[in-house]
Amino acid sequence: MQHPANDNPESPSQEGQNPEGHPAAQRALHWALAARARRGEPGVVVVGGGLAGLACAVRLAERGMPALVLEARRRLGGRASSAVDGQSGEEIDNCQHVTLGCCDRYLALLRTLGVLHTFAFSDEQWWRTSEGRLSHLRPSSWLPARTSMLPALLASHFLSPKAKLDLARACAAAAVVEREAMQQQSFAQWLDAHDQGELVREHFWTPLIVSACNATLEATSAASALHVVQGAVLPGPHASRIGLPTTPLRALYDPAREIISRAGGAVVEGAAVSAIDRGACGLVVRVGSTAVRARCVVVATPFEKATGLLASGAFASDPRVEQMRGLSHSPILGLHMRFDRRVMHEPHAVMLGTGVQWAFRKDDAGCVVHGVVSAADAWMNLSGAEIEARALADVRACFPLARVAKLERCRAVKERFATFVPSCSSHAHRARTAHEASPGLLIAGDHTDTGWPATMEGAVRSGEAAARAVVMAFAG
Ligand SMILES: Cc1cc2nc3c(=O)[nH]c(=O)nc-3n(C[C@H](O)[C@H](O)[C@H](O)COP(=O)(O)OP(=O)(O)OC[C@H]3O[C@@H](n4cnc5c(N)ncnc54)[C@H](O)[C@@H]3O)c2cc1C
Structure with a gap:
């Protein structure tokens, strides 16, 4: 088993966090600004190239409205992305991302990007107890949708x-x-x-x-x-259908770049916005020493970054800034495990009675398994070796084949600031897209008041709401 490098198993998505001054980013930004200047219209700036920012810019592009997307990292996708793992050299997702049939706006975005076919969907579910017992839930084809899982649930062992x-x-x-x-x-x-x-x-x-x-x-x-x-x-x-990407997450976003630039917009990676102000004629977004004028700015960053950007300066008194401060974070742990033999047959399994809650089969042979621990506070201060020992014990408990298998590699990815906590008080702290206190300043992101928990669906809905608000601002 390898674990020394795991002793600081932070997210590979920390890569590129502080790219200010990166020459390629600066060149791309100046090129994009020159193209904007030729059009003579300050237009729309989207801060953040996660799902909320991309959904916003793509929907604007469909209406022929060019947006300039400024993303701090040197890759798109934000918290739902992949990066090359320094240990293995393989591209790995920060964590398995699951979508469901009811996530209709996220699925619609995938369709627009032309990547929906890269997802594998299943109506079936596999549940495993910590004694290794498996229940396979398959909807019945002869019952109405609402009750079609009933016979399988009635027959389940768990x-x-x-x-x-x-x-x-x-x-x-x-x-x-x-x-x-x-x-x-x-x-x-x-x-x-x-x-x-x-x-x-x-x-x-x-x-x-x-x-x-x-x-x-x-x-x-x-x-x-x-x-x-x-x-x-x-x-x-149809609503609980599980959808899993079959490519690294990052591959899903390349078409967005193309759609946005075809409408005259641009995506600049490695462009960390440092401030947003009001200028003489509109808003001003600062990237290092470069000032970018805009008629509308969509702040599509995580909530803690949005408050950081807005709390000092012209927007400090926008009530949404104080409002967002009331949200708190919950961590997620992703586990990339490789065994020396098959440990798993089913494509995914809910793991019952263990710390690791879900397992996903990542190869045909069933040797590569991705484990997920949500609300993972208890795991955040464990070392790589401790995480590995616990994860192995959990997998061996639920998957009898793993009891004789050797764990060859375990890469744990800690996302400490994975999502906001959808607590009883969070409702009051989820920002509205637009506010009369700050005309032209729109807020998007999974933390805004979509009603959804922090999910890709919530992020996409927030981006689409921001796009609608931009259209209204330009029409008004
Ligand atoms: C480990 C993990 C597992 C998850 N699993 C699932 C799942 O299975 N299913 C699901 O639906 N959801 C899942 N989620 C939640 C989902 O990933 C998020 O809800 C969604 O990706 C949030 O998108 P967003 O655009 O709102 O924010 P983000 O993805 O955080 O995007 C914001 C972007 O803004 C950029 N940025 C920040 N500051 C600046 C700045 N100053 N200038 C420019 N850019 C900036 C960031 O770099 C980032 O790219 C998971 C999240 C995590 C972390």
Whole structure:
């Protein structure tokens, strides 16, 4: 087993964080500014080339509106991206990213980018207990969508008859609850109110909600959790269908660059915005010593970067700045593991009763496995060797084939600032796209008030909302 280099297993996505002054970025920026000057229109600047920023710029491009996307790192995709791993030389995602059938705006963006076909979709689910027992859930083709998983759930090994009854009662209640009224209650309290026993919490609600919301049942608001239940679980397999990219995440974004530049815009990587101000005629975005004029600026960065950019200067009194300060982070751990033989047959598995919560098969042979730990606070201060030992024990518990396999490599990627916590108080701290205090200054990102937990879908929706606000600002 190799682990020495794992002792500081931070995210490879830290690469390129401080690129200011990078000559290639400066050349690209000046070239893009020269092209803008020729058009004679200050236009739109999007700060951040994650999914929110790219969705915004792509939707504007479709309307013939050129945007200049300024991205601090030397790659696109933000928190949903890949980078070359220094240890193995392979391109690895910072973490497995899963999409669901109900994520319709993210799927629509993939379609626009022409990369939807690179995803593998499955209506089937595999659940494994820490005793190594497997339940394979397959929707029945003869029942209506809403009830088609019922026979498989009834036959499953990981829920007792009482837990199945608990689940049925809670689903019936979730179907009729008005989730917006549930902001002040935690999901754990909602489960208490619906008499959910220990087993159904441990073996159903925890894996579902912790992975979708990246927070414990106690830390997640009932409104956020019910959003997941109503959107992804209750409608049936078309909504809960699991979609996994078959290429490194970074490959998904190249077409965005093309679409944006065809509309006359540009994407400049390695361009870290240092300030956003008001100028004599519009807004001014600063990248080092370069000032970029804009009629509209879309700040599509994580919330802590947005507050950093806006808190000093012309926008300090925008109420959204103070509002965003109330959000907090929750970490995620990604585990890239390679075994000397097949350990996994199924494409993915929910792991029950272990610290590692999900496993994804990353090769046909079943030797390369990606593990995910959401709400991973307890793992953040562990060394690479400690993480490896725990992860191996968990995989061996759930996958009997792994008990005789040798772990050849384990690369742990810690994302300490993975997502905001969708707590009872978070609702009040999610910024609106536009605010009358700051005409032309729009905020996008998974943390804004989309109603979704921090997901690719939420990020894309926020970017599309910002694009609509830009169109309105130009029309008005
Ligand atoms: C480990 C992990 C696993 C996840 N798993 C899933 C999953 O399975 N399914 C799912 O739907 N979601 C998942 N998510 C959440 C998802 O990745 C995010 O919600 C989404 O990518 C956020 O997109 P965004 O555009 O809002 O922000 P970001 O992706 O953070 O993009 C913001 C961009 O702004 C740039 N930036 C910051 N400051 C500046 C500056 N000053 N100047 C210029 N640019 C700047 C950043 O470099 C970044 O590229 C996961 C997240 C993590 C971290």
